[in-house]
Amino acid sequence: QTKWNLPAAYPADNPHSENLIAFAKDVEAATSGKLQITVHPGASLFKAPDIKRAVVTGQAQMGEVLLSIHENEDPLFGVDVVPFLATSFPDAMKLYQASKPAIAKKLDAQGLKLLFVVPWAPQGVYVNKPLATIEDMKGLKWRAYNVGTARIGELVGAQSVTIQAAELPQALATGVVNSFMSSGGTGYDAKAWESLKYFYDVQAWIPKDYTFVNKAAFDALDKPTQEAILKAAATAETRGWKAWQDKSTWYLDQLKAKGMNVEPPSPALKAGFQKIGEQLTADWLKKAGADGQAIVDAYKKM
Amino acid sequence: MANLGMIELSFILLGVMILLLGSGIWIAVSLGLVGFVAMALTTSLPLGAVLATTTWSASASWTLAALPLFIWMGEILFRTKLSEEMFRGLSPWVQWLPGRLTHVNVIGCGIFAAVSGSSAATCATIGKIALPELDKRGYDKGLSLGSLAGSGTLGLLIPPSIPMVVYAVTANVSVLQVFLGGFLPGVLVMVLYSGYIIIWSLLNPSKIPPRDPPMPFRQKLRESSKLVPCLLLIFAVFLSLVLGFATATECAAWGVTGALLLAWWSGTLTRKNFLESIMSATRLTCMIMLILAGAAYTTAAMAYTGIPAALATWVQGQQLTPGMLALYLSVMYIILGCLIDGISMIVLTAVIVLPMVKQAGLDLVWFGVYLIIHVEMAQITPPVGFNLFVLQNMSGRDTFTVARAAFPFFVLLLASVFIITEYPEIVMFLPKLAFPD
Amino acid sequence: MLRRALDLLYLGAGYAAGIFLVAIFAIMMVMSVGRQFAINIPAGDDFASWCMAAMAFLGLAHTFKRGEMIRVGLLLERLHGRTKQIAEIVALGIATAFILYFTRYAVQMTYDSWRFNDVAQGVVALPLWIPQLGFAGGLAILSIALIDEMVNVVVGNRPSYELGSPDETPDEFIERISQGGGG
Numbered sequence A: 001q002t003k004w005n006l007p008a009a010y011p012a013d014n015p016h017s018e019n020l021i022a023f024a025k026d027v028e029a030a031t032s033g034k035l036q037i038t039v040h041p042g043a044s045l046f047k048a049p050d051i052k053r054a055v056v057t058g059q060a061q062m063g064e065v066l067l068s069i070h071e072n073e074d075p076l077f078g079v080d081v082v083p084f085l086a087t088s089f090p091d092a093m094k095l096y097q098a099s100k101p102a103i104a105k106k107l108d109a110q111g112l113k114l115l116f117v118v119p120w121a122p123q124g125v126y127v128n129k130p131l132a133t134i135e136d137m138k139g140l141k142w143r144a145y146n147v148g149t150a151r152i153g154e155l156v157g158a159q160s161v162t163i164q165a166a167e168l169p170q171a172l173a174t175g176v177v178n179s180f181m182s183s184g185g186t187g188y189d190a191k192a193w194e195s196l197k198y199f200y201d202v203q204a205w206i207p208k209d210y211t212f213v214n215k216a217a218f219d220a221l222d223k224p225t226q227e228a229i230l231k232a233a234a235t236a237e238t239r240g241w242k243a244w245q246d247k248s249t250w251y252l253d254q255l256k257a258k259g260m261n262v263e264p265p266s267p268a269l270k271a272g273f274q275k276i277g278e279q280l281t282a283d284w285l286k287k288a289g290a291d292g293q294a295i296v297d298a299y300k301k302m
Numbered sequence B: 001m002a003n004l005g006m007i008e009l010s011f012i013l014l015g016v017m018i019l020l021l022g023s024g025i026w027i028a029v030s031l032g033l034v035g036f037v038a039m040a041l042t043t044s045l046p047l048g049a050v051l052a053t054t055t056w057s058a059s060a061s062w063t064l065a066a067l068p069l070f071i072w073m074g075e076i077l078f079r080t081k082l083s084e085e086m087f088r089g090l091s092p093w094v095q096w097l098p099g100r101l102t103h104v105n106v107i108g109c110g111i112f113a114a115v116s117g118s119s120a121a122t123c124a125t126i127g128k129i130a131l132p133e134l135d136k137r138g139y140d141k142g143l144s145l146g147s148l149a150g151s152g153t154l155g156l157l158i159p160p161s162i163p164m165v166v167y168a169v170t171a172n173v174s175v176l177q178v179f180l181g182g183f184l185p186g187v188l189v190m191v192l193y194s195g196y197i198i199i200w201s202l203l204n205p206s207k208i209p210p211r212d213p214p215m216p217f218r219q220k221l222r223e224s225s226k227l228v229p230c231l232l233l234i235f236a237v238f239l240s241l242v243l244g245f246a247t248a249t250e251c252a253a254w255g256v257t258g259a260l261l262l263a264w265w266s267g268t269l270t271r272k273n274f275l276e277s278i279m280s281a282t283r284l285t286c287m288i289m290l291i292l293a294g295a296a297y298t299t300a301a302m303a304y305t306g307i308p309a310a311l312a313t314w315v316q317g318q319q320l321t322p323g324m325l326a327l328y329l330s331v332m333y334i335i336l337g338c339l340i341d342g343i344s345m346i347v348l349t350a351v352i353v354l355p356m357v358k359q360a361g362l363d364l365v366w367f368g369v370y371l372i373i374h375v376e377m378a379q380i381t382p383p384v385g386f387n388l389f390v391l392q393n394m395s396g397r398d399t400f401t402v403a404r405a406a407f408p409f410f411v412l413l414l415a416s417v418f419i420i421t422e423y424p425e426i427v428m429f430l431p432k433l434a435f436p437d
Numbered sequence C: 001m002l003r004r005a006l007d008l009l010y011l012g013a014g015y016a017a018g019i020f021l022v023a024i025f026a027i028m029m030v031m032s033v034g035r036q037f038a039i040n041i042p043a044g045d046d047f048a049s050w051c052m053a054a055m056a057f058l059g060l061a062h063t064f065k066r067g068e069m070i071r072v073g074l075l076l077e078r079l080h081g082r083t084k085q086i087a088e089i090v091a092l093g094i095a096t097a098f099i100l101y102f103t104r105y106a107v108q109m110t111y112d113s114w115r116f117n118d119v120a121q122g123v124v125a126l127p128l129w130i131p132q133l134g135f136a137g138g139l140a141i142l143s144i145a146l147i148d149e150m151v152n153v154v155v156g157n158r159p160s161y162e163l164g165s166p167d168e169t170p171d172e173f174i175e176r177i178s179q180g181g182g183g
Ligand code: NA
Pocket: B112, B113, B114, B115, B116, B117, B118, B154, B155, B156, B157, B158, B159, B160, B161
């Protein structure tokens, strides 16, 4: 009997964590308990930034992480968060298929085997006032938490504010921040409606969580167990994509029910974002080079 | 070794911990070694790598950065004599109460808790002021140490509070609601503490020194005007938070700024005082941080062993009413609270406890306050209790001596848990007032 | 000569820790006040976190030498003479072994960060080995301080972490604390 640990960053009732727990159960059932995977959700074993490194160095055998947080390490890891490249679930799936070989190869070089990938809800803009055009974003106190959001803030002329995720609800309540970009789910979790009244469903990008396994640990298993894992992984991927499509509508309904104005962007606002998107895609392509261009080309052909 | 039973393992670890602590190994090292033994017995993972990752990750923390600043603020205030003036401002008004100046511990900590998000910092700041003063006047050491240890924990219950933020994020509830929920229970705990001090003093009249010479009302007011700078500082920090100038963490920096301004204004901000305050705050922080690092490693090791999860699952298996559930959880949290730090306690158990709590129909804001009171208890139970460490460091008394002195206040915290379980409105009144849905 | 150099090392690292405390304060104030004037420190939260870690570990040796690292003294306080010396050597030996082990892996992690080109995930992609130097370095200095102390106790001296003058009473200790020296 083998026991594995799977550190995950999000709370136990987050659909990602629920999916991982179901995955662990599937594996246990398929191997008749020969491989037991303990999921450690809510960053209770390792925090999000440390999970990949922990699996690489064998501190845990498996891990799940929002891969785009590692975009500083390798621009390819940031392919999911290039604004307006893939803005719907079908597109996100295509982008995933287009980028999978390159990313799996990168992970493989670090000693990781990619198992499955599950999306989050599309990203929109939470803000304290109505936005007719992109110019209305000038002067907003905009939460910048990674290279992409900092650059968006810079391009729209907003004032970038550095706030940790844990302090976001309080920062919203006291007006330290009055706008940020995130998914319907994050705003729901942060109870954004208590301070901000508008959510623009601009669907800027769809970030994804990647679940991987330490290659050496995987190779040490017998063939049937390996196959059980791969089969459960495929099931988890399908289940995860389905769950998030349902969930993202549900989140938006919840925001509406709590009194937020949930709206699609006006054509003018959308055009403004598209222009920024082009700029940021160009930025990204410059960093990601030929590999990045190949992914985008493959994606556009799909 | 993988088949080692959970119960055997728990006893082995407890034994190792007691042995190490007993033989005078530094507490941070003992904690780290217990984590090491736990992992070595249950996993074949790289222990050293986990040690490095978890300790680095726990120390390089934005929210923790408030801790040294609040400690520094206390060190500055201490050197300005402002702390003494605060003491003198409060003391004329509590002379008539049985227990006299001991109440200054409770009220002082209560006031300071309104700017500090940490229990250890509250305890250290007020302790620096009150311990020598009470000692000089010959107050009972047990009572002054115990009331300080207990009152210091108010730093967690009266907002702002670092563990409340951690809980709110973990449980997916509004931070502000949990903050508001903690306020009245904070007042309740202060009343319980003061009530206990009064009763104890009536029972032990010989152990309370005579009152200071009586003072005409005007002079009392004049003495209390010395409180104004302190209250102004607290008000300014509070305002920086409410008006959106600062986050909960940054308001610690505002506290330091305020303290520096007051020191400059009162003419006590000498170069020597300034440098000493920095080095003193640095050493106290380093001491606490190494323990926190050891605790972070042990927490990770425990997550690997599955002991905390097993404990929580066992509670879940008992088919309980909400009241009984709260009781069982109390037992679990008190045991865990002896061994691990409060934030780890919240994070480690949330996985299994929160769904269970929801299922039992308990309100998550209420549960947050309930949990924070247990975190408060954890600060004053040995062998791992941060207020005990702070007071051990400040008073030169042993951890267990301080813990024994703090025991009545531990019981009072437990009583407050029973009270808020019986009357949940005490917690829910303010959150419902602000968020009427 | 060596004595002087070692003491200077502990104190110097302690001062460095103090400087990082001031840096945390400065970063937070600039972040907070700066918001009112549209000034932002990119990744200010990351920089404050790194200062926090550097401070926590660089000050350890100084804190240890000053006797402010706490332990349960219940048993040790009752021992005298040769037994006490042996007990101290055992405690120091275990602590030294653990901290050396800790240091070894902290250095390994820092080296790996450099080798794998691990960078920060926020707005500023700083290579992580830079802030981790304070972590690994602080632990290395603590290791040296522990070995130094071990030698000191083995040759029969009183441990230097046993505070100030040899016959300090508890009241004097509190007095010293209240004058601000002792944390
Ligand atoms: Na507080």
